[in-house]
Amino acid sequence: MIARSLKWTRHNLFGKPFDVLLSLTVIPGVLWMVYQAVSWALTAARWDIIPQSLRVLMIGVFPADQAWRAWIAIVIIAILLGAALGCVFAFKGRHAGALVPVWAGCAALAGIENVTNVLLIAVTIAAFAGGWAVASRFPPVRKALVPASFIGLIAIFAVMAPPGAGLWGGLLLSILLTLVTAVLSLPIGILLAFGRRSRFSGLRWICTGYIEVMRSVPLIMVVYWIWILIPVLTPQFNLADVVRGMIGFTLFYSAYVAEYVRSGLQAVPRGQTEAARSLGMSEFDINRSIVLPQAIRVVVPPLVGNVLDIFNMAPLVFIIGLTDFLRAGQMILANPQFGDRTYEVYSFLFLTYFLVGSLITFVARKLEAHLARGSR
């Protein structure tokens, strides 16, 4: 064993003179940084700020006595995400086992003295596992996923709206913004992609123009424009900032989805359309049943990457005065008594973003493998 690792070390780390130089500088440097970080995290850092301000980080300034509404939203999201995972990644007994430490970790973070929260976290994780197991064991359920996510999002809006949509915030807002944008931009993007290929030149120009304009300007500007335009265009409705932000994100990302879908449509061989035409199928049926499924299959990996992009861009909603996850962290630090906890809070933000992002990347990789198996 030791002989083997020595051999491995000599071969991989000290094989050539340049490798020796690289190893001698990089390895001690990395070790020193890890040592510094760990010793700070274990000795100097005062982590009590995280459990104390967890509610603000998770749901922003949403009133504490209305937190049950947020919990319902979180459980619905957990079911939907679990079901989405179950479509591509089979649920097994050992996964259920792996979720127990996840629950323990979340509970420790939230403070185990708060029994209600510990139970609610358990419910959330059980909902996630339930959605995952059902979608992976019963394939027919998967067909209902898209309508189910629409209904789920509407339910979340309905349950979260009464205290005032202006109060939404924290990680929940980031996730909701990502979900709404991802779910709504897909159908809009698909329609735009088909519109760009339409044989009616008017429609083609409108769609092309829309896509190109959106792709040529920054997201933050689109969001701001929509925010200031909507009150002018629809003065009678008085839409909340959150909704305006979601509309801005959706309009912007639809253009990107359209371009991904268009590249997928181009990848479908001409022969597929010709064969379907020769069978007498209508253009609508051909596009819906023959071309689109094959196109989507090709572009699922970039579309999932797009979801990650949306999530990582969500902090930009601070421009219209919303308190997303990152902003919530800054809000806590603005509190004079916590002014010296910058590194603790930002470490937590970093780790959480990293975990969510990795999860999305992981799902994307599973999805890719799943699709590769299906197409053969």
Add this chain to the structure above:
Amino acid sequence: MNAIVEMKNLNKFYGSHHVLKNIDLSVERGEVVVVLGASGSGKSTLIRCVNGLEMYQNGSLLVDGYPMPVEEDRRLGGESELAAIRKGVGMVFQQFNLFPHKTVVENITIAPMRVRKKTRAEAEATALKLLDRVGLTEHAHKYPGQLSGGQQQRVAIARSLAMEPHLMLFDEPTSALDPEMIGEVLDVMRELARDGMTMMIVTHEMNFAREVADRIIYIDQGSILEVGKPDAFFDNPQNERARSFLARVLKH
């Protein structure tokens, strides 16, 4: 009038390139017509005009009693005849063009269900009967990617037959196949011909052409140069270019 396809003075251009020149051709019901010619001669384009996959610019084309609109009319949206024609005309492609995301049975049932509004049960019963006819019953629930080229092409034939066509078009159905699989596809086509199906076939299989054809059409540079019975055409071609074409393809 018993002709199922009637072309009169049909012309087709790709830009300034004149692909089909003054084509006059009629195909009787129950007739098997084989179109021969060198590659690039326009033979595929000719049969692709019959179900409207290619547009023609002038002349006239009647298919199964319906007038096929010329390009200008189709661009203006006059496509109602097109759907009616395509329902009755099946086509088999060189590259099979099966739908890779659907199983064999789904490939065969989708058009009858969507176009002819059959129920799933009806369509599946027909599909299984057709699969039996092409000898692929045990592959009914596989995906096209799991089948060999010859099997895929037989599924493609079954898929066309499911629409109960009056006319079948074959566009080089064996050209993409490994040699050992050509026979199984030709057998299915032979049987179709025996059952009285009207067929227009573009192929490079000369022995097969001679065996099944009622009539051979020889086409070169977009013009029909010779029309004749198979024996007459193969043994004693009248046209100079047909003679040299046959000398080239029959050498091996």
